[in-house]
Amino acid sequence: MQRQNERGHNETIFQGEHLKFAQLQKRIQNKYLHSYHLVPKFPHPVEFHVSNLRHDTNFSSFQAILNDGGFKKPGNGITSTQSLVWWSLAITEGDIADAERRFLGDDKDYNCKPFLHKFTSSPAFRKSSRLGNFRFTFSMRELLASYRIQFCMGQTPQMRIYETVVYKQEVMHAILVHGPDAKGEFKRYPLLQDSANGVCEFQNDKILWRPEGMSKTHAFRLVQRQEMLARRVLKKKRKFCAWNHLAVAFHVPQGMIFKFDQETLLKHLSLCQGAKFKLSNEEFIK
Numbered sequence: 001m002q003r004q005n006e007r008g009h010n011e012t013i014f015q016g017e018h019l020k021f022a023q024l025q026k027r028i029q030n031k032y033l034h035s036y037h038l039v040p041k042f043p044h045p046v047e048f049h050v051s052n053l054r055h056d057t058n059f060s061s062f063q064a065i066l067n068d069g070g071f072k073k074p075g076n077g078i079t080s081t082q083s084l085v086w087w088s089l090a091i092t093e094g095d096i097a098d099a100e101r102r103f104l105g106d107d108k109d110y111n112c113k114p115f116l117h118k119f120t121s122s123p124a125f126r127k128s129s130r131l132g133n134f135r136f137t138f139s140m141r142e143l144l145a146s147y148r149i150q151f152c153m154g155q156t157p158q159m160r161i162y163e164t165v166v167y168k169q170e171v172m173h174a175i176l177v178h179g180p181d182a183k184g185e186f187k188r189y190p191l192l193q194d195s196a197n198g199v200c201e202f203q204n205d206k207i208l209w210r211p212e213g214m215s216k217t218h219a220f221r222l223v224q225r226q227e228m229l230a231r232r233v234l235k236k237k238r239k240f241c242a243w244n245h246l247a248v249a250f251h252v253p254q255g256m257i258f259k260f261d262q263e264t265l266l267k268h269l270s271l272c273q274g275a276k277f278k279l280s281n282e283e284f285i286k
Contacts, residue, residue, distance in 0.1 A: 012166040016189045018173045018199040019164045021212045021242065032169045032242040036213065039239045040221035042119045048099045048209045052090035052139050053248055056272065058132030065136070070259035072252050084176075084249040085258055089209060090137050091125055093117070104228070112227035119222070119230065121215045124245035127272060135272045136265065141205040144177075147250060150259060151179035159202055160189040162249060169216060171244040173199050175207075178251035186251070200246055213243035 001013050012028055025033050055071065065071060071085045100116035123130060147157050162176035178186050194201045200209045217238050220230040252258045260268075 009167065014164040014166075016161060017164055018161050020199065021171070021244075024164070024166060024171065028166060030166060030168075030242065032240060033166075033171075035239055036241045039218045039241050040233050040237075042214070042218060042220070042222050043100075043103050043116055044212070045210055046099050046103050046116065046214070048089075048091060048095050048211070049206045050089045050091055050095055050209060051141075051206050052092070052137055053087035053143060054090040055085070055087050055136045055138075056129040056131040057134050057136075059134065061132065062134035066262060066265060068257050069262065070257040070265075071136075071250075072257045073254075083252055083254050085252050087143075087248045087250070089124065089207065089246050089248075091120075096120055096125070112229065115222070115228055115230040118220045119214050119218075121217070121219070122213065122243035122245070123216075124211070124243065125214065129272045133271055133273070135270050136268050137270065138268050139205070140202075140207065143250070144205070146260065147177065147179070147258065151181075151252070151256075153180070155180050158183065158186075159192040160186055161192055162189055169240065169242055171213065171242055172247055173244065174247045174249055175200065175202075176249050176251065182251050182253070207246065207248070209246050211244050211246075213241060216240065216243050 001015070003011060003013060005011055014027075019027070021033055021036050024030070025036075057065065061074065064074070073083050073085060096117050097114065100114060103116065129135060144157055148154060151157070157177050157179060160176040160178070162174040165172040165174065175192060176186060176189060192200070192202060194203065198210070200207055202208070217240055219233055219238055221233050223229040223231050250258060
């Protein structure tokens with residue numbers, strides 16, 4: 001289905017599905033998806049175990065969060081899908097190093113320098129933000145514990161496969177988190193199950209994410225000899241292809257706020273550099 005998002009950009013959505021690149025290639029025409037098989041060899045499959053989420057925003061929204069004492073969907077939308085507070089994975093250098101060790105597995109023949117970080121150059125891994133200079137970073141454990149108390153009457157929040165969204169070069173997979181009162185509104189979306197073949201799963205307060213596109217432009221090629229090496233690709237031979245990221249949307253009913261006291265908010269706040277291609281209408285402060 002085609003739609004126009006709040007920023008006026010066209011997007012293709014597949015509700016209730018987390019589609020991999022091969023599945024998307026069969027369903028839509030997108031030159032970045034269809035050039036995926038042409039990129040130089042890179043580490044795959046790779047699995048990241050991510051403990052933290054980040055909510056990036058601009059200065060005016062940052063002020064609103066502090067004034068409100070928490071997070072809510074801006075505006076006056078009245079539908080459940082408009083009452084979502086969006087978070088992204090906060091992937092650390094340690095997460096990348098751990099993913100590299102899992103990729104190498106039990107193969108002791110490889111004695112190599114770190115290499116995976118050279119293949120993780122997409123916006124999903126960068127410390128800069130396309131949304132603003134203000135970043136709130138919370139652990140999944142903290143967020144779910146607070147959400148359970150505020151919106152679930154002490155019950156366990158439900159996680160569902162929300163959608164796959166395709167932009168020009170970007171693919172977003174989204175997880176939905178909601179309380180028991182919203183079960184009827186979201187029951188058409190499948191529950192997020194543990195699956196080694198899925199795009200993601202949730203285990204032990206961590207999101208296990210298996211990206212297919214970790215770079216927008218592949219500047220390195222993976223070479224496997226006596227050691228694992230990342231060889232630089234000549235600029236004229238570099239390929240642009242699709243990259244993907246994972247988002248987590250918390251359902252915050254209209255008129256309510258996902259509350260945190262100001263001390264907690266400031267404790268989890270940091271400043272980040274604005275990315276080259278911004279999505280916010282507001283100018284970056286740095």
